[in-house]
Structures are given as C-alpha cells and as structure tokens.
Amino acid sequence: MSTNTNIRARLLISCLDRPGVVSAVSTFLHQYKANIVQSDQYSTDPSGGMFFMRIEFDLFEDGYDFEEVKKAFTSVASSFEMDWKMDLASRRKRMAIFVSKEDHCLLELLWKWRAGELAVDIPLVISNHPNLKEEVESYGIPFYHIPVTKETKANAESEAITKLHEHDVDFIVLARYMQILSSDFVGTFPKRIINIHHSFLPAFIGANPYAKAFERGVKLIGATAHYVTDDLDEGPIIEQDILRVNHRYTTEQLRVAGRNVERIALSRAVTWHSNDQIIVHGNKTVVF
C-alpha cells in the first residue's frame, strides 16, 4: 500500500569535469536509498571543462533523514571540489520584490504566486514610491516605502538590506525597480538578484528604448531577464523573449508590447530560479 510520502530534494553541482563524478554522486544517493527522479547534466568541454548537474531525488519518509544525507554528501563534494547546494523541494524560497511605479511585472508575479504557479513565499515588497502600497497589501504582503535620492541612496540601501535580512530573504526580483544598485548591495546577494531588462539584450541599452525602437523601425520587441552583477545590464542572461510588432505601432504601443513581453520573460526566470533550475557560471546561465 503506497503512502506516497516521500521527501523530494534537489541537488545542484558545479565542478571541474572529472571522470567518476556522476558515478560518485549516483552511488552516494543509492546508498542513502534515494530515488533519482530527474537528472540533468552539462559539460562545457569533456576534456577538462566545467561540469554542471541538477538532480531531483526522493528520500523515503521512514528512511534516512534529509539533514543527515546533506551532511554526508559533504565528503563526496569535497573530493571533487564541488560548488554545490542541496535543498528540500518543499522549502519555498523567500522572494522579495523591488518595484518602482509601474505595476505590470509586480502584478504578474503576485497573480502567479496566488494561483499557485509560483512556489515561493513573498515576505515583503520594497518600493521607492508609495503608490503600489494598497495593491500589495491587498495580497496580504507587507509593503515598505523606502524613498531613494542621490543623497539618501546609501542609507536607503542599508535600510533595504536590514529589511531583507529581517525577513530572511533568499532572492530579490527587480520588477521594474528603475534604480541602479550599488556594488555593495549586489555583493550582498550574489547571483540572487533577478532583473528584467526592457530590451532584447544586447540592444538599445540605456534610456528611452521604445523611442529608439520606434525610430529604428524594429519588427520585434524583446525583453531579457538576467542576474544582476556590477556591470549594468551585463549580467548572466536567464531568459529572453520577443513579440512581433510592425510599422503601425506607436512608441506607446511598443511600450505596451514591451510590458507584455517583460511579464512573460521575468515570470519564467523567477519560476526557474525558485525551482533551483539555474546554475550560474561566469557570465552565463545553465538552465536545467
């Protein structure tokens, strides 16, 4: 009689590609009676490149304890000098959303979250403007208004970091936040800040992208979701998408198209991050 009470976990690994790594990992899991549910692997170059792996596995409820397995894995990991993490699928990541005045990306995320399409907790939303407060609170989520000016920027970031730590945040989504974050801030959450960029990068970097797209008469409007690094708009790309447009689109209509494609690309990126499907290596992402 099946009780279907297995414990699902995920393991992400990056290391130098060396013989025996898959064997070592799968044999380890087998020893702990883990059932491998899904496994993805990518090698940049089989003769001496990087090796990336994502495994979903089930532990039996009456078998080994997750924390015990995780601890035991340390020795496998260190023998291959792995960069790794192992986590329970049931542990929902805690996601903070930063937003400015525009609500389209914010609302897409809130809807998907409420519809159960996004397996995260959302402990807080932070904005440099007060206007989305009521909307956010109607979802039962605390909203913090932290204004930012040139003079107060350092203090504002400190205040935000304090809030993020208080709420034990795992990752941050810049849902059209429109503020450039300092190196310090980015360094506090490495590979854990996702931004949505208003174009098909690399293209139309900078201000007024839709006016430029209009002037250039583009036939496609794109958006790029990426991790934030110190180099503005140059971080690892997670997802890109496009919508078809034509000469009849005004700059305003290009902007509407842009909003729609931003929602789509950002929500895919957030879904993948929240499911531990992404490994960052250098300036690229491996999305499993």
Add this chain to the structure above:
Amino acid sequence: MSTNTNIRARLLISCLDRPGVVSAVSTFLHQYKANIVQSDQYSTDPSGGMFFMRIEFDLFEDGYDFEEVKKAFTSVASSFEMDWKMDLASRRKRMAIFVSKEDHCLLELLWKWRAGELAVDIPLVISNHPNLKEEVESYGIPFYHIPVTKETKANAESEAITKLHEHDVDFIVLARYMQILSSDFVGTFPKRIINIHHSFLPAFIGANPYAKAFERGVKLIGATAHYVTDDLDEGPIIEQDILRVNHRYTTEQLRVAGRNVERIALSRAVTWHSNDQIIVHGNKTVVF
C-alpha cells in the same frame, strides 16, 4: 599535449523506474574509464513508472574497446530489464527518403545533409513518381522510381523493402510521400519511419487541409512530424511548429506557409532521430 582522439558513444535506456539504475549505469561507465559528456533522464512517475535515459560518453582511444564495453553492458541491462541501445556517435545512420512529386521537404533534407547539418548517410531515395530523379541524382544519391497503384501496392512495397535492405537502411523519412503504408511495411521498420503531417495534429486530418484551414479562417498554420504507426496520423509526435497567417492568405498562400513549416518541423525531427535523441514510449516521444 592533447590528442583529442576520444571515441564518443551514446546510450539510450528505457526501463521500469527502480532504485539504483543511475548508479549502476554510471558506475559501469566509470569502471570502463568512460567520461560522461552529457546525461539526460526522465521518469514518468518516480514511484513505479518508466525511466528513460540518454548518455553521451567518451572512451579513451588507448583504453577499452567500444564493442567490449557494449558487450559488457549487457549484464547491467539485463539486471534492470532495460530496453537499450549503445552506438558510436561516429556511425552515421543510413536514411532513406520516400518522396512523391513535391520536393520541398526532400530538398530541405538534402541541403542540410550537404551542408553538414545532418549527420546521416543517404543511400537512396524512393519515389512513386519519376520527376525528382534528376534533382536527387545531382546530389550523387541513387533514385529509385517504384510506381504504386492499388493493384501493385503490395509488390511495390516488397520491392521497396528489398531496396531498403540492400542499402542497409536504418530509418525512413516520408518527405511528403502521400501513400499510406501497409501494416506489414510499418512493422518491418518499427519506430523507424518519420512522417511529416500537413497540420497541427490533431486537426484537419484528411484531404485538402489548406482549403479547410482557409474556410475555417485559422490564424496559425502548423505541421507535425511523427513516427508512423498502424493508426494513420496517430503515431508518436516528435515535433510541431506553426507559422502565423491571416485572412489575406489565399488557400495557395496557406499551402506555401504549410510547406515552409513542414520543412522546419521535419528537419528538426530528422536531426533528433539521427542523433539518437528520441526515445519512443507508447504513443509519446521523449526528446532529449
């Protein structure tokens, strides 16, 4: 000093999902000094479903011999009751193309083959019409004209099967062949006949799909590449794609759009099949 003379091989596995299968396979490969280059895995249901796996691995030139490894794998395979195959990546599959009068799918395949985008050998093309003979022969490929009428169909299929065996064919592509193959013929090449269907299945099955699409005013034109089974148009889907159309398209223009989307979907399906990326299970495909 790198000699870069490893031997690349591929292993495809289907079996009941049981604990230890990944461990057994990867440990086996490690014993034979194989380096796993890529690995994909899919379980339909971790508690008692099916397990599918595709592994690309490299053997060292001065190490174990491929045939030796393949033979030795038999015992692993039988202990898990695997349906499996292991093949050298360098062994190009031998692909026969069946064609009628229309050349668009045929030429797409011939071009990609000549451009080195399709890693197959093409020992012959068979057609029930003579009109593409010169074109095919200009690529240095033998062309066999085997006419088909209601009365001669059984004989024509026999003749085709003889030719296919003579040329040691691995799989067959129906590049708009327009003839329904008998159960006997299909049974001779199970899961090894790829067809391109002129619509987004299941939809507009039967004759005159573009006239029907025109009358229905569809906004998208699709095509479906699938393996051929006894149930006409009901075999496992490999790939589907669409092109956007509008009310201005005449039936003829819908047909042109259809030709273009057929080329795209079929050539993707053939590429995946030739790279051993597809596992058929029941009426579905797993494409790794």
Add this chain to the structure above:
Amino acid sequence: MSTNTNIRARLLISCLDRPGVVSAVSTFLHQYKANIVQSDQYSTDPSGGMFFMRIEFDLFEDGYDFEEVKKAFTSVASSFEMDWKMDLASRRKRMAIFVSKEDHCLLELLWKWRAGELAVDIPLVISNHPNLKEEVESYGIPFYHIPVTKETKANAESEAITKLHEHDVDFIVLARYMQILSSDFVGTFPKRIINIHHSFLPAFIGANPYAKAFERGVKLIGATAHYVTDDLDEGPIIEQDILRVNHRYTTEQLRVAGRNVERIALSRAVTWHSNDQIIVHGNKTVVF
C-alpha cells in the same frame, strides 16, 4: 498653435465587391472634411466577391458634427447595400465578463483595463459561482452571482440578459465561463460574444483537453479566441496562439501553460474587438 482637438471616428463596411466603392467612401469623407488616418481593405475575390473595409478618420472640431456625418453616410451605404457601422473612437464599448471559478482570463482583462491597455468600460461581471466576487469588486466593478443548474438554466439566462440590458452592454467576453449558452442567448448578442477555447482549434474539442494533450505527447499547447455561434467551438476564429512544451510537462503543467496562452490570445481578441478591428463574414473573421 496646435489645438489637436479633432474627433476620431471609425467606419466598418462589408458589401459585395463593386467598382467605385472605395472612391464613393473616400469622396464622401473628403466632402465632410474628414481626414483619413488609417484605411484597410480586403476583397475575397475582386471579380464578384465580398469587400471589407475599415477606415479611421478625423473630423475637425469646428467642422461637421459626427451624427450629421453618420446620418449622411446612409445614402452612400444604401447605394452599395453595405453592412456598416460608424462609431466614435472615444465611445468606449461596454464589456461584460462572464466567468466561472478560474480567474486567470478575468484578471488579465481587469489588469489591462486598469492599466489603460484596454479601451472599454466594464459595467459588470457575471458568474455562476460566488468565489470571485471580492476580487471583482476590488476593481470597483459590480459582480452578479447567477447560479446555473440544468433546471434553472433558462431562468438564469433571462436574468443575465436583463442585467446585460440594464447595463447597456455592447459585447460579452466568456473568460472561462464553462457553460454552454442557449441559441436564444447567442441570438440576442450576435457576433458580440467572445469565447476563449482551451486548445488550438480544431483539436482536442471536449473535456479534459490537457489530459488528452499529455497522452498524445503534443509539443505545442494552443488556445483559440472565437466568436460564439450556435455550433459549439465552431464560431469564427479571432486569434490563436501557442506555447512550446515538452515531454517533461505533467498534465498540471500543461494546464498552467494553457492558462498563460489563453490569457494572451483572449486579451488580443478583446483588444481588437474593442477597437472595431474585426469584421465577421460567414464563419471567418477579417482582422484589420
């Protein structure tokens, strides 16, 4: 000194294709000092088919009155036996939304409406379930719960029609309403009810489309927005779109993909209808 106070209007025409119709219409508009801003035209068959036209034009504020122009056009229209309508662009259509329990299509429309991307008024939402009441009312829109059972269906439809008339509704969107409307109801709002269908029509008609899609192993998930006619799911198609999926998608994940593509296709169809961009002819749409 720009006054920029022109009055924008739209004219939609269907008639038999006869020489002189474009000339007659454009000369009429010129006589009334109208400036043609955009004009689209489509002929099914220049020798004796149907002719469709959509014109956007501007009247000068200090010139002819819109109602005067509209009335005067009657004589042009009758001389060509036109099916036509002329309306002010500023007159926002009054859209009713019918919904059942699922909220994704409803919320997409409400959000776009609030964001100013949808130029309609939404005087009411009707549902056969009470659960979306609070959500709808938070947008300041009246919500009517009209339960439907086999026995009460006729009464429920009557009650709905009364509400729709009271609120002077122009068109109805079935945003996953999940109820089959009677011939009487459909006949009350001909070519003015838009439905979103959970598949790439014609395909997977009927119940459990995602389970069927899963079993068939489709590689694309589609949705179709269409006008409702007496033939269930057979009305004129307005828009279709697809999302790419693969063997890893569970039935539930196919359902999520379906929800997302439904939102996209439906909101495009509603936008076009609200901007008078659609002409229905027979079982097809002309989308200008």
Add this chain to the structure above:
Amino acid sequence: MSTNTNIRARLLISCLDRPGVVSAVSTFLHQYKANIVQSDQYSTDPSGGMFFMRIEFDLFEDGYDFEEVKKAFTSVASSFEMDWKMDLASRRKRMAIFVSKEDHCLLELLWKWRAGELAVDIPLVISNHPNLKEEVESYGIPFYHIPVTKETKANAESEAITKLHEHDVDFIVLARYMQILSSDFVGTFPKRIINIHHSFLPAFIGANPYAKAFERGVKLIGATAHYVTDDLDEGPIIEQDILRVNHRYTTEQLRVAGRNVERIALSRAVTWHSNDQIIVHGNKTVVF
C-alpha cells in the same frame, strides 16, 4: 461569361498627409474603371505627418491601357507632390544575388524561385569566390566570379555595376556577401539592395557574432533583413526573426541556428520587396 483576364497593377505612394488624397486616388482609379483589389494605408501623424499607401487594382482587358493610366496618374501625383510608382503585377522584378562562399541564403532563394514562391527573374549571380558556380549554373542562371581585394575593390564594383546594368537588374540581394559596398555602389541602387545581417540588430554588430552570443549565453538567436545604406548595418529594417537556443548550443550550433533564421528572414524580405509591399521612409520601412 467571365474570362478572368483582368490586368493586375500596383501603386505605391508616399507624400505629406493632406486631406483628400485617398479620395483623389480612388476617384482617379474609378474613372479608369479600375477595380481596387487591396488597399493599405498608413499615416505617421494625421495632423501633418507622412502618408503611405499601397493599392492593388485590376484594369479590364478591353478597357484602358496600363501605360495610359500610368501616364494620366502623373497629374494626380504632382498635385499632391507624391513620391510614387505604378507597376504591373505581372512584370517580374529582375533580382541579382551577391554571394560569397556560404550557400544557405542563396539556395533558399533559388529554391523558392524554382518552386514558384518567389515572383522574380534572376538574371545573374555575382560572387567574389568561384565555389558556388556549378550550383548556380545548375539552375540555369549565369554566374559571374568577380574577385575582390583591397586593391581591386573599385574595379570589381565597376565590373559588377556593368554586369548589373547589362542584365537590367531591378534590385540586389546580398545573400551573405561579406563585402562592404562603397558609397558609390550603394548610391547606384538606392533602397534597392537588401542585406541579411547575422543578428538581431542592434546587437552583436561586427565580427564573430556567434562566438559573442555563445559567451553572452543568449537564449535567442536572431537575424535582420534590411536595406543597405552608407551606414553599415544601420539601414531600414525590413524583417527580423529569432530561434530559441539554450546553454547546450556550441558556437557551431548557434551558427547553424543563425543560418536557419537568416534564410527565413531574408526570404520574407525578398518576397515583400518583389511584391512591392515595402515603402522606405527615412530609416524605417512600412511593410504592407
């Protein structure tokens, strides 16, 4: 009894947007018994912007002569200071193809031409390399090998221009020609040279786009078909398209994806140009 022997013609117009232009054109055509088959129109700004129009119309065989109509239109055109052209649909444009060593774009065009999907004549192909000579000549098309070095560039262009004039060429397609044309050459064929660019412009301009795309980890590979102007890669965009890729794509596989999307975007652009569907205005195209 219909004989269906009408004469189809096309009229393209650009001018300042002024009241009465549509009326003047359609009344003119009506006077000459022309039946308007299709009409598209676009105004950049109804109060004083640019006006663009494309009309397809039929003249009756036993009615007015095309040349007569064309001549008579001059007075309408001059009264509105139109930039215009009127041409018979039956007059196939004469297209020259310039190619270097890569054949994918060339072959796509030749194939579509032979399949009747491209209504042009192809009087010659010019290449700076000899290797595609046999292929081109197998289509019955003259092939001219005009080598280009830094020193001989001016002479080579002169020779090419001579050949183009001898063959009475209407427009030129750079099907991966890989040579930068001089201002003089471009000025000889203004708005009549179509190039396919190996990226989603503006992006990855310059050499090694696929290596750059690989390093940046893009998720989409694009191509841009555009008219050639003096500003390299900055001419009016005609069409853009993309293909989805992922981290598994090697630089070589990105290149293959690039070739496929180049073929698609270029052949659409050439089809539209050959059907007189494009009006260039400033650095943008209007595609009707």
